[in-house]
Amino acid sequence: MLLEVNELCQRFGNSDILKDINLEVERGETFVIVGPTGSGKTTLLRLIGLLDKPASGTIRFGGREVPDSARARLELRRRIAIVFQRPAVFNATVYDNVAYGLRVRKEKRASLRNKVARALETVGLSGYEKRDAQTLSGGETQRVALARAMVFEPELLLLDEPTANLDPVYISNVERLISQIIRDLDTTVIMSTHDMFQGQRLADRIGVIISGEMLQTSDPREIFSRPQSRSLAEFVGSENILRGVIASNEDGIVTIDTDGIPLEAISNLDPGSEVYACIRPEEVILAPAKDLTSARNTFPGEVSHIVLFGPLARVEIDCGFPLVALITKKSAEEMGLQTGSCIYAYFKATGVHIIER
Amino acid sequence: MLLEVNELCQRFGNSDILKDINLEVERGETFVIVGPTGSGKTTLLRLIGLLDKPASGTIRFGGREVPDSARARLELRRRIAIVFQRPAVFNATVYDNVAYGLRVRKEKRASLRNKVARALETVGLSGYEKRDAQTLSGGETQRVALARAMVFEPELLLLDEPTANLDPVYISNVERLISQIIRDLDTTVIMSTHDMFQGQRLADRIGVIISGEMLQTSDPREIFSRPQSRSLAEFVGSENILRGVIASNEDGIVTIDTDGIPLEAISNLDPGSEVYACIRPEEVILAPAKDLTSARNTFPGEVSHIVLFGPLARVEIDCGFPLVALITKKSAEEMGLQTGSCIYAYFKATGVHIIER
Amino acid sequence: MSELADAFVTALKLIFTGDPEVMAVAARTLGISCSATFFAALISIPIACLIHFNHFKGKGTLISILQTFYAIPTVLVGLLVFIIFSRAGPLGGLGILFTPQVMVIGQVVLISPLMTGLTVSALSGVRPEIRDTAVSLGAGRLQMARTVLVEAKYATLTAVLIGFGRAISEVGLAIMVGGNIRGFTRTLTTAMSLETSMGNIELSMALGIILLSLALIVIIIPSWIQQRSSRVQQR
Amino acid sequence: MSELADAFVTALKLIFTGDPEVMAVAARTLGISCSATFFAALISIPIACLIHFNHFKGKGTLISILQTFYAIPTVLVGLLVFIIFSRAGPLGGLGILFTPQVMVIGQVVLISPLMTGLTVSALSGVRPEIRDTAVSLGAGRLQMARTVLVEAKYATLTAVLIGFGRAISEVGLAIMVGGNIRGFTRTLTTAMSLETSMGNIELSMALGIILLSLALIVIIIPSWIQQRSSRVQQR
């Protein structure tokens, strides 16, 4: 276990910003922290990066507890790199910025030069060596910060929203880079991101932090398909969240009464349990006519709004209750969907995720 | 025409950062500038916002050319608001930050208070009035900056990557907000973004700027489906770009020879024309068996890589040439796709976009 | 070193017995230096803004010249002010040589370049984003300058305090244009100089200690206000 | 005001005829003040780093006290140094009273608090992100301090220049501990004070002008080097 975080708390003034965070990250793992604005991602990364001291709780790094002495902390800190959310550059050239971490480690001149050149090449900034780092554009700055952190091959790389300032071409570049570092250098990465899909693309495990609490830590798929609370479900994009009560349970197939509308789902909860039923928009299938399918839930409805983006179409349907479906642009076009179209919405019982209230 | 930009150039030192930019934006329109890092988006917005003076070229705002006198520029500038890419906050409370634009315009106290309260509510920061703005998190800062810009109801709102620091829940909030402002306040918006889909969602028109040149200005759909150059095609995510020569043209249906592999497409170019053929990944359909379809291009291939994200799956296929397909996760699962699966890839002749070399 | 201890005792005695003459001298010292600081700030801060916010040829040189004036000897300023206000000088008709007024004028001349230079430094310390942000939100030049100045308030306050320190501690100018007239233009520093030249080392040091105490009060008040107001804000 | 014109003429004459006595005095002045500035910087900058980079109780008070010392009268410093180095004083045995060495010591005492305080301000002007960035990249405390100091280099240079200005321009201390001995401890300011007391206004002002010219040179050199090096960088 490279990193173990136990009951970590942080306070600023009178407010608890982090509450009892527990976390274990193995060597070589990529752990992604997602969470809304102000949830405490940066605060947590600063604690893990040994920049701040926690109000309470412990951090174990490489098997031993992080000590209090400045010298010992420095030694550990030298094995960790952080890229901040809004990186600051030193008032110096790009070269000097990237060389910084090596210089403080007393790297030899020749290998320093090589490493810096390689790092700059990796982030696509070769030829920028002599530029004043303070005149770089937002994205260029971000890439300098990445180069600066990876150049000394840290054991643990902390990335605070590393692609927030990058355009899509570079996002995939940087993502590929991160994957490459993980593979080649055996580096452990903990990153925060607000891009859920990025998390899914890169993470071995995802932790969701909301209001300073780590609500769920699990496999990326699971967090999407089986969020453990309503706020989590909302955050991961389960746009259809219905409040209901389990009316019956027959061999694990339950009927949920949501304001008079019955939904079928899979669960072993007893009748009378108060629940939320979550249906991810992409689980909802649309068809122009009532078809015979294996989907247990079928509702006729009227399209109230369509938004296209990229290859997808987001369709809002009024079925007595509001339901959002995510389908391909192509099928939306083939069905000739438009506001006011009458259609049928289907979803399987297995597509309904149940959260106890 | 609210804004007309003519042959605008900007230089820093010896490098031309913007080259002959032409642009017209009508009142009420939402114009989105997309472009890679360092392409000059921020530089252009600063010129339009009258913060910098161009090296050459003119800007007409509200029908008259932007004058040179400081007083007249101030008057025009007061009708424009800018939200910077990395907004800085004044060392004051959130309230004072948001009130700033109204105070410099000598707004009466009572209406000032109301407007600030409304703006803070809109961005979801009610109750933050007395917080020191410098202790806010990245996303909170961005929202303060938005509130601060919209509070004085500018005629032209310039947004430099306004959602780069926001998490997805707030991105849609802010997007909705921007749409609302456009509708309610008759505000014209020019924004830059690196999120192509965001551009598509919000823009009336999109301009793509690469290396300081505005390569194409058009309808959002068109830019995706019919980019006018290879670099543009790459930038908007046409991952399949094949180099070829038109072999024949029969009534507008051309055959393109790409390294010995024939593609069919729609074009009126003459045989012998050198072209790129672009196929957007979502235009590629996968099927487990050779089916009878109307798609003119059919290639057997082997799945070389699959990445899942959100509701989608990105499938890389080796058909003799590399081809990327974007399909729903669901259909990927239904077909049981995995690395090494043998499948057929189809795309229509109309799905091939041709760019002359 | 026993003189130092004696000086402290003397200083305490003078303060706590409230020796009327010492009190009057201390009050006059404070009055003159505070007025000078006030007027100098009134002149220097706007000039510093003009310099900082405008681009013109020779700006760097101007700043270097201002910095040179950090090194202006008080004697030189004293002479200049003296020849201007002396009866034979251009402003001799005012007849204010050897009065507290002319001491204020002299101190203003002495500390204004220093204050201007330091305020320019203070303004340069503010991130350019602040200026851009103010301008982009519709601030005019004056409003923008005000905003940047507010951002630089601590550094500007330091500039003012340094000016005050230089004013209250200088002696050459005060003697030269004030004349060290008992009961009229005598300040703590000129009194110190007189006592020293009369060999009264302890008394002179005691006066120096009183001067430092005054300065401490003047310098601590702003930081105290600042702490108070930040405490109020937190509520 | 004709005195001013005369003074300029006299100053030019003294400079261009290379009057040996004036040249010697000018060289001595520069030597003493530059040494004092150097040693004061050597003491002040590390102390300023210690103060800035550590959190301790009474830090605010300490900074206020440092700021108070901006207002320390040169006469008081002169007295202190005098009683320490006078024959009866604790370091009287060194026998260095009325020598240039003790003038350097006095000036170091005079300007160190000022330089320390201003360097602390300079360091506080650096965005906290710089410190975080340095630390996150593995800098130890010393390395981090060095990095922040480099970011604050212009403000720190200003602090040093202000110290230099105060050292080269002060007169009370120089007379008191140096004794204004002709050919040995006479500096430009003490010479000015002497000429003034003899009623030689023009000569005194001419010396003042020479002093300012010297200061201008010392102050312009760093900004000149800075410009040169930035030009080199751009190549």
Added chain:
Amino acid sequence: ACSDEETSSPTPAATTSPGEVPPLPKTSRLKVATTTSLYDTGLWGYLEPMFEDKYGVELDVLYAGTGKALEWGIRGDVDVITVHSRSREEQFVADGYGVERVPFAYNYFLIIGPEADPAGISGMSPEDAFTQLIAEGESIPDVKFVSRGDDSGTHGKEKAIWASAGYEYEDVRTSGGWYVETGSGMGPTLVMANEMRAYTLSDIGTFLAYQGDLELVPLVDEGDILLNVYSVIVVASTKYPDMANNLVEFLTSDEIQDLIGRYGVDEFGRPLFTPCAGQDM
């Protein structure tokens, strides 16, 4: 404090000095420039309130070296001067800057030095003492002479003694390290002489005021050339000639002459000045 009288004025009159006047005077102010030695002995602090009471006027006493006091007079910045350099006073009057030179008191200069007296000048005439000093100074390292070197009245007297002893002052000045020019006032010069265990020339008033802190003793105190005459001159360009004349009259009045003659007895056990109004000195 800050005042002469508390530390050096022995008389009860001084302790009852009137309180501070408001810094901005409504009435006009009479300015008198005085040489430092008269001021440092506290004589002016003693006389000032008496004059102010008598004539109901604010008297501003400015002290400076003789050179500067005369310069003020020439420029018209003061109304009256009291200095002690006969030749320069006469020049001042002859040039039309002063009305008339009126001597009002005198005392003597002293040649003082370390008690051990390494040059062995004790009891000599001033001229012989100086001759001895230059001879010993050039040979014995212990012998040093500290000169004011500031063109003050005292410095003028020193130069006169050198001339009278048959030396060119410029030669003395450049004759070696034994001759130290301080370019400072009497007080600092005494302190320096004390620190260096050197000889110096001092007026008696300042010496007595410093005596407590010094290890120096008077070695030569007799000789006509040591005579130190203080006179008062009304500046020709004064705006207040009447009040200025009042001051001259005041200083030369019997009553004040009597007080001057007794000034210093309480503190030093001997008078500091001899009144001499009406005499040509």
